[in-house]
Amino acid sequence: MNSxxxxxxxxxxxxxxYQAVQKLQVLEDFTTxxxxxxxxxxxxVYTEESDxxxxxxxxxxxxFSQKLQLHYCHLRTFNVKEKFIRRNQVVKSQxxxxxxxxxxxxxxxxxxxxxxxxxxxxxxxxxxxNPSMKDEIRLLKKAGIKTEPAFCMLLGIAGDPYEELIxxxxxxxxx
Numbered sequence: 001m002n003s004x005x006x007x008x009x010x011x012x013x014x015x016x017x018y019q020a021v022q023k024l025q026v027l028e029d030f031t032t033x034x035x036x037x038x039x040x041x042x043x044x045v046y047t048e049e050s051d052x053x054x055x056x057x058x059x060x061x062x063x064f065s066q067k068l069q070l071h072y073c074h075l076r077t078f079n080v081k082e083k084f085i086r087r088n089q090v091v092k093s094q095x096x097x098x099x100x101x102x103x104x105x106x107x108x109x110x111x112x113x114x115x116x117x118x119x120x121x122x123x124x125x126x127x128x129x130n131p132s133m134k135d136e137i138r139l140l141k142k143a144g145i146k147t148e149p150a151f152c153m154l155l156g157i158a159g160d161p162y163e164e165l166i167x168x169x170x171x172x173x174x175x
Contacts, residue, residue: 001121003042010044017041017052020098026054029071033057033064033106038116040147043124045137051094051101055116058106061091068093068104077101086115115162122169123151 004027007018017037021027027035039053040046058064065080068091072078078095090107111117127133133154140150152161157168169175 001042001117001124003037003120006042007037010042013046014041014044017100020100021052021054024097024102026071026102026104030056030067030104034111035104036111036117038114038120040141043120043127045123045127045134045141045147047138047141049141051103053116054102054104055111055114056104056106057108057110057114058091059108061089061106061108064106065091072097115166118169118175119148119162119165122165122172122174123147125169125172125174126151126155 004018004021007014007021010018021037033056035054035056037052038055040050041052056064061082065082068080072093072095075095075097078093080091080093082089082091084090085107088107088109090105092106093102093104095102105114105116107114127137133151136154137147137150140153141147145153146161148161148165152158152164155168157164166175
């Protein structure tokens with residue numbers, strides 16, 4: 001799934017997101033980390049509260065954090081946090097740029113295997129089969145429900161939505 005091409009060829013808001021990503025030069029500056037734009041913008045279920053998610057494959061977290069500081073510390077609301085998600089160390093940086101909230105997310109997992117990418121791929125597949133779900137997902141998101149829980153609600157999937165969506169994708173042969 002080429003999310004960047006989807007944004008480039010997408011609707012007017014997706015094209016604006018593409019332009020913001022290009023102007024930030026994050027894909028060029030962090031190319032060694034194999035950055036991928038993920039989340040709600042490429043699959044067209046974004047809301048006013050959505051951020052632009054960019055995932056990366058990071059092996060040296062200290063160097064990655066330093067590089068984030070170097071490139072983005074001057075931007076409004078910039079922050080960097082280190083934490084663990086599903087027993088994996090991650091570095092997350094958030095900031096505002098060109099009217100958008102960005103979230104750069106690095107972990108020591110190839111981008112094509114990270115949950116954010118897999119979820120996007122599964123959700124994109126579901127929406128291609130059921131285009132009318134986009135409006136329902138947006139309504140749930142506007143009500144404060146995150147993307148993966150919203151998909152699981154509409155699909156009738158119980159349990160941890162982040163894990164169960166992966167299981168659904170495997171069971172359906174999507175991933």
